[in-house]
Amino acid sequence: MEALATFKKELSSPKNIFITTHVKPDADALGSSLGLANYLIKKGHKVTVVTPTDYPYFLTWMKGNDEVLDFSKPSEKAQAQSRLEEADMIFCLDFSVLNRVNELGELIRKSKAFVVNIDHHQDPEDFAHFRYWSTKAAATCELVYELIVELGDESLIDKDIAECLYAGIMTDTGGFRHPNTTKNVHLVVAELLDKGADSSQIANLIYDSNSVNRLKFIGFAITRRLVVREDLHTAYFVISKKDLKKYQSQTGDTEGLVNYALSLDGIKLAALFSEREDGIKISFRSSSDVAVNKFAASHFNGGGHKNAAGGKSAQTLKETVERFESLVEQCQVELFHSDPVVAD
Ligand code: 5GP
Ligand code: MN
Numbered sequence: 245m246e247a248l249a250t251f252k253k254e255l256s257s258p259k260n261i262f263i264t265t266h267v268k269p270d271a272d273a274l275g276s277s278l279g280l281a282n283y284l285i286k287k288g289h290k291v292t293v294v295t296p297t298d299y300p301y302f303l304t305w306m307k308g309n310d311e312v313l314d315f316s317k318p319s320e321k322a323q324a325q326s327r328l329e330e331a332d333m334i335f336c337l338d339f340s341v342l343n344r345v346n347e348l349g350e351l352i353r354k355s356k357a358f359v360v361n362i363d364h365h366q367d368p369e370d371f372a373h374f375r376y377w378s379t380k381a382a383a384t385c386e387l388v389y390e391l392i393v394e395l396g397d398e399s400l401i402d403k404d405i406a407e408c409l410y411a412g413i414m415t416d417t418g419g420f421r422h423p424n425t426t427k428n429v430h431l432v433v434a435e436l437l438d439k440g441a442d443s444s445q446i447a448n449l450i451y452d453s454n455s456v457n458r459l460k461f462i463g464f465a466i467t468r469r470l471v472v473r474e475d476l477h478t479a480y481f482v483i484s485k486k487d488l489k490k491y492q493s494q495t496g497d498t499e500g501l502v503n504y505a506l507s508l509d510g511i512k513l514a515a516l517f518s519e520r521e522d523g524i525k526i527s528f529r530s531s532s533d534v535a536v537n538k539f540a541a542s543h544f545n546g547g548g549h550k551n552a553a554g555g556k557s558a559q560t561l562k563e564t565v566e567r568f569e570s571l572v573e574q575c576q577v578e579l580f581h582s583d584p585v586v587a588d
Contacts, residue, residue: 245370245372245373245374245375246373246374247374248374248394250373250374251358251360251373251374251376252395254332254333254358254374255287255289255333255395258288258289258290259289259290259332259333260289260290260327260330260331260332260333261281261284261289261290261291261292261331261332261333261334261335262292262294262327262328262331262333262334262335262357263277263280263281263284263291263292263293263294263334263335263337264277264293264294264295264296264334264335264336264337264345264348264352265277265295265296265336265337265338265339265345266296266338266339266344266345267296267297267344267345267346268297268298268299268495269295269297269299269303269338270299270300270303270338270412270415270416270499271303271411271412271414271415271416271450272338272383272384272385272411272412272413272415272416273295273299273337273338273339273384273412274295274299274303274306274309274312274408274411274412275303275306275385275408275409275410275411275412276337276338276362276383276384276385276387276388276408276409276412277293277295277312277335277337277338278293278306278307278308278309278312278408279385279388279389279405279406279408279409279412280335280337280362280388280392281293281308282307282308282402282404282405282408283388283392283397283400283401283405285308286400287397287400292311292313292324292327292331293308293311293312293313294312294313294314294315294324294327294328294348295312295313295314295315296315296316296345296346296347296348297314297315297316297346297495298314298316298317298495299495299496300494300495300496300497300499301453301494301495301496302449302450302453302496303411303450303496305449306404306407306408306411307404307405307407307408308408313327315346315347315348316346325351328348328351328352328355331355331357332357332358333357333358333359333360334352334355334357334358334359334360335360335361335362336352336359336360336361336362336363336371336372337361337362337363337384337388338362338363338364338365338384338412339363339365340361340363340365340366340367340368340369340377341365341367341368341369341547342369342371352371353371358373358374359371359372359373359374360372360373360374360375360376361374361375361376361377362375362376362377362384362387362388362391363375363376363377363384363387364377364378364379364380364381364382364383364384364386364387364549365379365547365548365549366379366537366547366549367541367547376391379549380426382413382416382417382422382424382425382426382429383412383413383415383416383417383429384412384416385408385409385410385411385412385413385416386409386412386413386428386429386432388409389401389409389432389435389436390432392405398435401435401436401439402439402440403439403440403441403442405439406436406437406439406440406441407436407440407441407442407446409432409436409441410433410436410437410441410443410446411446411450413429413432413433413436414433414443414446414447414450415450417429418503419447419451420433422551422552423532423551424549455494455497457491457492457493457497458491458493458494458497460491461487461491461493461497462501462504464487464491465481465483465487465501465504466504469481469482469483469487470504470505471565472505472508472511473569473572474510474511476513476569476572476573476576477510477511477512477513477580478511478512478513478514478515478572479505479506479508479511479513479514479515480505480514480515480516480517480565480568481501481502481504481505481515481516481517481518482517482561482565483498483501483516483517483518483519484519484561485519485520488518488519498516498518498527501516502514502515502516502527502528502529503529505529506529506530506531511531512530512531512533512534512579512580513528513529513530513531513534513536513572513579513580514528514529514530515527515528515529515568517557517561517564517565517568519561523556523557523558524556524557524558524559524560524561524564525554525556526540526544526546526554526555526556526557526564526568527552527553527554528540528546528548528552528553528554528555529551529552530550530551530552531551532550532551533580534551534579534580535550535551535579536548536550536551536552536553537549537550537553539553539571539575539579540553540554540555541553541555543555543567543568543571544556544557545557
């Protein structure tokens with residue numbers, strides 16, 4: 245692993261830079277990528293942002309959105325691939341394991357470029373030359389802000405960059421409510437506001453841009469697709485392909501749904517199972533004393549943070565949910581009573 249000094253040296257002359265982030269980017273993934281891209285462009289680099297898949301419509305306001313290439317779109321893939329081949333540097337943002345970027349993962353592994361990983365997820369894979377990583381950071385956007393400051397370029401953070409970064413911090417802290425909302429988060433956000441970020445407008449763009457279909461879908465899911473197992477402190481949604489089709493679901497429409505399950509009194513573990521083209525996608529959320537990332541990694545080929553993680557399953561929806569329920573039953577002690585047992 246190279247040091248910060250080597251990284252700085254790499255960046256000291258104009259470079260071809262390729263930035264990517266995880267599948268189905270959220271506000272932290274896209275905000276950190278575009279915030280960093282806008283900064284690097286100001287420094288004179290040639291920058292391309294490529295996402296492995298599409299992302300929610302409520303993120304498309306960020307500066308640079310129109311130039312983002314989607315690797316899953318046949319019409320954009322060839323261009324994205326040639327930008328990757330030309331790249332001197334590759335930045336991997338908001339993910340720590342290369343299987344989070346689909347096919348791009350192996351291309352990055354084989355690339356001769358200088359690879360940088362900026363992230364806040366646990367258990368990073370060793371694929372980067374330089375890693376700017378901390379699980380103490382609430383968001384990758386917080387780390388991008390700190391990196392720009394570390395490079396001595398705080399004055400280059402303008403309103404557009406500040407708004408990209410603010411968006412990721414706002415959503416990864418659940419609107420400044422999760423336990424990761426540290427003093428540092430507030431200090432960084434104060435600086436971003438100072439740079440011109442319009443906090444209420446960003447909240448409005450992200451949280452108050454529902455389509456009628458989405459709102460109806462949320463109502464349907466809460467009334468018809470929520471399973472509550474009070475005995476297991478667990479509640480979860482099961483959403484089939486047919487349900488998604490019926491409500492003409494768009495990317496991002498299930499975002500946040502899992503939190504309704506966690507909001508129930510007495511519920512400590514919440515999940516959302518959604519049946520997608522490529523298998524079952526699972527979101528896990530938990531109260532502060534329950535760790536879901538290890539559960540996701542051990543049983544659902546996933547990972548994430550202590551209280552917000554995800555995974556996948558190649559079984560049917562029904563089989564996946566049945567397996568989940570029996571795992572929660574089996575793992576109750578590990579999940580809900582993890583305090584050290586003191587011997588008499
Ligand atoms: P979400 O439920 O919002 O998709 O994801 C919650 C958190 O878990 C995010 O930090 C995300 O990066 C992580 N995550 C979601 N799905 C996966 C997955 O399949 N693998 C891993 N390693 N992390 C995931
Ligand atoms: Mn993040």
